[in-house]
Amino acid sequence: MLPNQSPQPPQYHILIVDDEVKICDLLSSALKGKYYVDTACSGEEAFHKIDSTDYDLVVTDLKLGDKSGIDVLRHAKERDDHIEAIIITGYASLDTAISAVNFGASSYLVKPVSLINFIAQVDRSMASREFYIRSAAFLKQTSSIEPEMQRHLLNITDIYEFSRKLLTSLEVPEIMKCFLEELNKKVNPVFSAVGVSLFGTSEIYAMPRVGRVPAEQIRDSLLQNWDKAFGLLNRNNLLQNNISFVLFDGPSGEPQPLTVSSVSTVPMIIAGQIIGSIAISGDNIELQTEEFQFLHILSSIFTPLVEHSYVHKRTKLMAETDGLTGLINHRTFQQVLSREIARANRNRTQFSLLMIDIDDFKKINDTYGHLIGDAVLTDMTKRLQASVRQQDIVARYGGEEFTVILPETDIHGANILAERVRSAIASEPYSFSESEIPYTISIGLCVYDGNLPKEKHLLIENADKALYISKNEGKNRITIK
Template sequence: METFRKREEEMVEKESILIVDDDEGTCSSLALIFNRTGYVTETAGTGREAIEKAKGRFFNVTLLDINLPDMDGVKLIAPLKEINPDMVVILITGHASLETAARAVKEEAEGYIIKPLDMDEVLVSVREAIEKQCLVMENRRLYQAAQQELAERKRAEEALQQTVEQLKIANQKILEQQKAVIEEERLKVLIQMAGATAHELNQPLTALLSNIELIDTDKDSPEKFVNLMADIKEAGQQISRVVKKIQAIRHDETMPYPYVSEQTIIELDQKVIILAVEDSDEDFETLNAILKPHDQINLSRARDTEEAMEVSGRTQFDLILLDYLLPDGDGLDFLGRMEKEIPVVVITGNGDEMIASQVIQAGAYDYIPKDRVSDKSLSRIIMNTLEKARLKREMKEAQKKIAEMSTRDELTGLYNRRYFVETLEREIASAKRYGTDLVLCMADLDHFKEINDTYGHPAGDMVLSEIGSMLKECIRQSDLVCRYGGEEFAVILPNTDAEKARAVSERFRNRVAKHDFKHKSSHFGITVSIGVALYNNEVDKSPMEFVEMADRALYQAKEAGRNRVVVDKR
């Protein structure tokens, strides 16, 4: 793995090319041209020499002559690929045939170039091969990073969930014991006999809650995670000792609180819709004559920038072939106005490298001089452009997935606690600034642990997922619902007063109570308790104090028998 990573780093620094040909004149000419263009080159005259050089460093591209003194060049591809799977191999041959093409594809060659060599074609082939190679390797890196983050997040959330469950059980036992003692007017005696002062209970509980909060915000730090877990265990042991003191006096039992496609354009199953922006009838007919034989290509035409913008606005094109000089502007104007992400290939004047560089910087995928337009060159550039567009789409999807993973709960698809805290801070600031209403609802499933214990955790996961779906259906687009933790959900309702929030909460509570949950052959029901809190603009409260208000109302709903909505009156 270290060797592979080192090779990737070498690739980023400077592209390198291995030229394998027994003709020293060919090797020297190619090396000279590539060195002037900014590439690093090495040459080899035999297959064995090529293998030894490939072992010594990373090469982006190998230009390989088919006829070598010691072996068939095609048979050299496999050992080179074994040394470096990411290496792109382009064959050099004195003649082209179907047999040569078939062998090249079978051995995973990128393509082949026919002697005598056209150096412009060679440079274009190498550049396109390296661009494709970079996209493939970047996609792989993003995928691996996403998989690693997903695994680490899952492990951290499982550990956090287990700790929260233990905390709830311990905390509920303390609350139940204290309630019973207060009712029997024995709290003073209990504290004296057990030695359980308020400080003894408050300190470990505070440590547990703060460490859990830190775990939630530092999931990506394994060292911090281990240290925080040790602190949590110590605090848990302190609570356990206090509970045992209380239980020594109280004999009655309490209940616990519940990659790159190998297809060519000829092999595509779907239609490829191409727009040619070309004012010259003669030049358009040239393009049409080249592309017409390909049944899967649907070619449309626009004569100027305005017509092209109008047509592309109502039709989803896969590719645009853009003439640089148009009656109402040039290619740079068109690229600047393009809003859709449609791949664009610019057809430039003969040998105008300055314009070619400008359009690439402006967003064009590629360019081709008019005097180079042929069946072979156009087919190749269309294939490569469509492939690069596909890879870019996949990269964007991967980046989007990674972004979602940091704000979304995987099981329910709702926003997670981290995103909730950030949003609540913004909504409170907005409510203060504009004097608008803001409501927070905290909902907790009643006796959810019994579902897991009776039907198994898959059934519990199914319930959480369906609850998440029902919540999303009950709220407006401007509201926000998230999974706060375990079986607890939080809903932020901007521009909503307490009575409207109560109505929304009651509607959701009734729907849950009437819902028939099904898992395999089992049918069961569940209820939900909801606490509602209205933010008071006249009193400066922090987000956590606002959450505590809603939590207090939720606790009252639990105490009053569950399956109900309680609005905080303060």
């Protein structure tokens, strides 16, 4: 059952944009009596309506016939920077929808849209719109009060907007970019940076206030002021490229000279532990007590979200990869293979699949023990990754079996690459202490043709059969099925 309609008369204007009339009608009906609702079935129609009406919320599909939902969102934001926006997307466009949040969308919904979720999202967006309208009106009414009070009220509004933006994503880079953008607007530095050390990983994210600055200049500036900025992190790790360093471009404009004479920092604290710091670098920049207080409040909101995003990243990695080799695991391989089949069918292209097995691996385990067996699997992984191309997808299928998906590769190209892999393994033994273990692999190769679609399990069966033939006919060889 849908939530009860509000007894209050409509006061907010909403525009729903989708190139399917049925979806426009469905979503519009769900809001009937609660809000004023217009619909548009094309990007061009949406542009005209946005130009002629003051909307409080735009709900748009990402994929429209003539324009994209991002175009509609940008146009709405040009007219009213504080307009609320909700993006609707299919699973295939989820990454784009998340990016749309960075353009100012309040949130996104994934098709098929639940009307209960849709109404809840709209109500939340309207509550935010009401908060903004009242805050703006209140600030106008208080123009005669002391500047200190005005700044305090602006800070409250800024904290609210900042929190909303941060809560739209769990991805570390997006959270960092959002935070640095807001920080630069607030304190006007030459550049700002965040350094984090969590779960054995150290990373630095930085952004100049304006324009694009060479990464080496930002990096050198951080090294010169290391103790002030990131004393928590090991300076030598950045010099040896053991700390991941990500530099975002600032808003478009003429970059400032990278003159840094002062660095102000705010620690990132969670459960009593310092996990990083926020560094503001500038030319004689001096933050007032009130500004430091504001930054500490931002840090208290930002830091738990950063920790949560790193936990999410780590959990996702553990779910998708094999713990020993670091390759994608069997479950993820199945998902990737399904996507590759769909792409080949859509584009009428070919791709190849290698099924690989280490010959006589049981003898290695029985002779040298499972620890050495694991070391051989790791050695195999390194050689395999060094032999394939950047676009190829390597997975641990299970036990001593590996697979390689070769996108847009025909039988001839796949056979050449398979021979390169086989030769890389057979060319030299695995060495440890003063011992050597020679080992080889057998490979089964098959090609998927998008012009002749077939079930995924048949493709895997064919590769398996080819591998079985290689094993039975002497091992250390390639069989094409």
